[in-house]
Amino acid sequence: MTKVNIPFIYSPIYSQLSLPERHRYPIEKYRLLHDWAVSRGAHASQWKAPVALTWEQVEQTHSASYIEKLKANSFEKAEWRRIGFPWSEQLLTRSLTSAGGTTLALQIALDSSIAIHFSGGYHHAHQDWGSGFCLINDLAIACHQLLLQHPNLKIAVLDTDVHQGDGTATIFKNDPRVFTCSIHGEKNFPFSKSLSDLDVPLPKGTTDKSYLQALQNALTSIARSVKPDIILYDAGVDIYTKDELGHFHISLNGLFQRDMTVLSFCRQNSIPVAAVIGGGYQRNLERLVRGHAQLLRAAYYVYTESQYLPDTALRSPENEI
Numbered sequence: 001m002t003k004v005n006i007p008f009i010y011s012p013i014y015s016q017l018s019l020p021e022r023h024r025y026p027i028e029k030y031r032l033l034h035d036w037a038v039s040r041g042a043h044a045s046q047w048k049a050p051v052a053l054t055w056e057q058v059e060q061t062h063s064a065s066y067i068e069k070l071k072a073n074s075f076e077k078a079e080w081r082r083i084g085f086p087w088s089e090q091l092l093t094r095s096l097t098s099a100g101g102t103t104l105a106l107q108i109a110l111d112s113s114i115a116i117h118f119s120g121g122y123h124h125a126h127q128d129w130g131s132g133f134c135l136i137n138d139l140a141i142a143c144h145q146l147l148l149q150h151p152n153l154k155i156a157v158l159d160t161d162v163h164q165g166d167g168t169a170t171i172f173k174n175d176p177r178v179f180t181c182s183i184h185g186e187k188n189f190p191f192s193k194s195l196s197d198l199d200v201p202l203p204k205g206t207t208d209k210s211y212l213q214a215l216q217n218a219l220t221s222i223a224r225s226v227k228p229d230i231i232l233y234d235a236g237v238d239i240y241t242k243d244e245l246g247h248f249h250i251s252l253n254g255l256f257q258r259d260m261t262v263l264s265f266c267r268q269n270s271i272p273v274a275a276v277i278g279g280g281y282q283r284n285l286e287r288l289v290r291g292h293a294q295l296l297r298a299a300y301y302v303y304t305e306s307q308y309l310p311d312t313a314l315r316s317p318e319n320e321i
């Protein structure tokens, strides 16, 4: 096998969260995606362990009053319902570690062209409130942390999760250093949308062809008008037709083509990219992980000489499970 060098950022903490039985959040998918990569030849030297951020770092992005409430578990019940997780120390540790992971991915990508974070995409967290399984916005936090080190960078957040990146949009509403682009289901959560720098709302039932065309148009626009120094890519797989929350009809091959389109664009334009795996909601975890694995496959196709994963069955939509 050709030597591979794509950095993978992962912590076992990502799947360590006690949730009520039948909770819809697929907490095991992080570990399973890690295991999937290991079983297909990911090398020990690729794995980078994130460090949990401090609350002081988080305060660059979220308000001090919100952070105090998070730490002390002093929300109203309705606020926790909006977030969708029960409070626990585990949850706080996991959120800080995941934000550390996206931050690390963005920092590593600046030097190594690509990095993939096996978590992240908590884009519904706003400055003062959380929602939709998102306590703190790792995407926004990572951008702020990178900008502390490199204040002149122009960052583009390309969010292709089926849900709009509303928290990220509002956090960077008045910040010209970060361009926010969200391609999402117009009828999917959040039902009250925020204003990104570029929003591409798509209708229920969107299929591969029209989706990939919309993505290509957005990338062309970003290349022309934004000229980012680095891209933070949310590769949520809840656009997949089998997703239990998403409204699109994107095939497994469509997921792969989306990731190929984004990563090829970044490589051709010499724009470093840090990808996070984002959302994806299926009770069938094997199928869910196979969806997320398309990002890893695409990364190998674009960034190495290796075809890497020799599982050719994955290339064919007929073999969807």
Ligand SMILES: [Zn+2]
Binding pocket: 161, 162, 163, 236, 238, 278, 279, 280
């Ligand atoms: Zn989502």
